[in-house]
Structures are given as C-alpha cells and as structure tokens.
Amino acid sequence: MAHFNYDPAVIGRVFEDTEPVVVETQQIRDYCAALGEDDPIYTDQEAARLGPFDTLTAPPSYVLILRTGKDFLGHIPRLANNMMDAGRDLDLLEPVRAGDRLRLVSQIKEIYEKTGRSGPMAFVIVRSTVLNQNQQVVAHIDHHFIQRNR
C-alpha cells in the first residue's frame, strides 16, 4: 500500500469463532417490538406455520444483534492512529428460525486504500459469517472500518 503497511497474511485468517447462542422465541418477539415489526410471521407461531418457513422466524436484520467476541476490535490491524466504524453490509442466505443455534466466524476479508477530500484512508473489511447448528451459512456481515492519520 502506498500510505499504510500491513502483513498480507492477515487477509482471510479466521480470528474468532464465537460460542453458539440459541435464538429464543421471546427474543424474536422482543426484537420485533423494538423495531415496531408486527408481521405475524415473526410474532405469531400459528401464522408462521402457514408462512414460507413453517415456523417462527426472525426478521432479516436480527443477525446484527449477535455479539462478536470481546477481542473483536483488537484483531483489526491498526494502520493509522484514527479508526471509525463505516457501517455494515448484510447478505442474508438462510432464514433464522426460533431454536437455531447461531455462531459468528470472523476474518479479515479485505484491506484497501483510497484518497478522499481528507487525504489517504485505509479500509478494513471484516467478514463475520453467521452459521447455524447445521453448519449452514445464514448470513455474511461485512463490517467496514476506515482508518486514517489525523
């Protein structure tokens, strides 16, 4: 990189695999209440049985409340003295069903550099893959971090 240096070996290295957490029906209901989501396929067991997944599922963004490990931020290569959260991209692949056991497997997906009005910036993309108890990939969450020297 022109302005920022890092070890290319960090790309793709898994640094975290969290303990599975069970998706409880009440948690889904609480999440829906917090969002104002009232679609019965998320809140009503009977309605959900008639829906596309035969059972109660969580709204798609539910996976964003899954917690990464305590040292998650510590594993992000520091390329500059200032780092900020630049948002997350979510790619949903499987429904989250009540009773699922979900875990997050996180790795550095990509590091690249660009220049903007404020000068050079490094972008670090961390991918957390959400897996269920059947080892199915439920979602990819790409966390974007911007780093720059100020």
Added chain:
Amino acid sequence: MATTLDLHCHSEASDDSRAPVEAYLKWIALHRKERPLDGIVLTEHRQFNAAADYRTLEDKYGLLILNASEAETDYGHMLVFGVNRDIMRRFDFKNIRLPAQELIDGVAELGGAVVPCHPGRPTVGLCEYYAHAPALSNVVAVERFNGGSRRGEEERAAALIEQYRYRATGGSDSHLVSLIGLCATRFESNVRTSEELVAELKGGNFTAVDFRPTRQPVPRAGAAE
C-alpha cells in the same frame, strides 16, 4: 442530434455507493424535465467491469449506459473513458498513485481519454497539485461542474479552466439515486458508444451543463417581509 450525458456517477459496484443502476434510470425517467439526460456513464472507483452488460436496462428505459472508471493518480482523481483490454492490461486501476501523465498519454494512445475530475477539491483535485508541480500535458478536458462540490471547489475549477484554457465537462458524481444528472455534458453529436464518446471528448464539441436548482436564500427568523 445532440446527446446529454452525466459523465460521472457511481453505482453500488463502487465501495461508497449504494445506488443500483436501475434506480438511477427510474429517477431520470421521473425527472426528465429538470434533468434532460440521454444517458449516464458509470465511473466506478478504481475498477472497470468489462463484463457489465446493461442492454436490457437501456432498452427498458430508453437511456444510454456507458462504462468508464474513476482512477486515482499522483495528480488526484481522473475519469478514464473508453477503457478497453489494452488499457486494463497496461494500468492497474487499484493503484491509487497512478502516474497521471503516463495515464493520460497511455490511455490516449490506446484509444481512450482521461478527464481530471473535481479539480478544485482538496487532496484529490488537480488545483492542489498544480500549486507545486508542473502542469500536465495533453489534457483533453477537466470537469467544470461536479454535483458533489462544496463551497469554493467550483470557483477553483473555473479559474483553472480559464488559466489553462481547458475544455469543460460536467457530471453529477452521484453516489445516491436522487443526485443523478445534477450536472452533465452536452455533446453536439449523437453519442452511442464509448468509442464515440472518446472521439467527441477529443474533438471538443461539447459543453458542461448544470441542472442544479438555484437555491433561494432562507429568510432570517424575524426578518421583515
């Protein structure tokens, strides 16, 4: 027949945009009175997607969609039009310190054209580099109107264009759907392909156009009617 194109916009293929190409076209279709565009040129950051095929969308909306790139150089950001296999082989668009003069000359030699964009912008615009480095040669045009400009940036661009007698283009630099077509370039000929676009840029028969609404000053609270 004249052709008006937004020469600078980013779709969701760029890392900092979430605008789907079709959403741009829908917006243009809805706002043709205020922004009378014939098409757009996608200038994704640091990349060129040679496989992109927008013919279905072009037919559906009756708009031209061309592909280009926004490269980063040692003189700031530059739009590269008419990108082809030879250009891609010679230049690595991921390199954020591409040598500008080499890019301008090499791209021209291989059938394309380079237009420095938002020249008045700090850090990424030509003006800042001209303050301490020699002026570039063989510049076919620079971007005069940019929909993302902040205060002072367009004045600096205008002064640069006047000083060096550059030709001027316009583009929205849109990263959001509603900003598409705020600025554009009007070509006096019918442009239908990237090759024709490059020929027109080199020929110089075009003008930068600005479709941004003029803002009315907000009256101060308590001011007399």
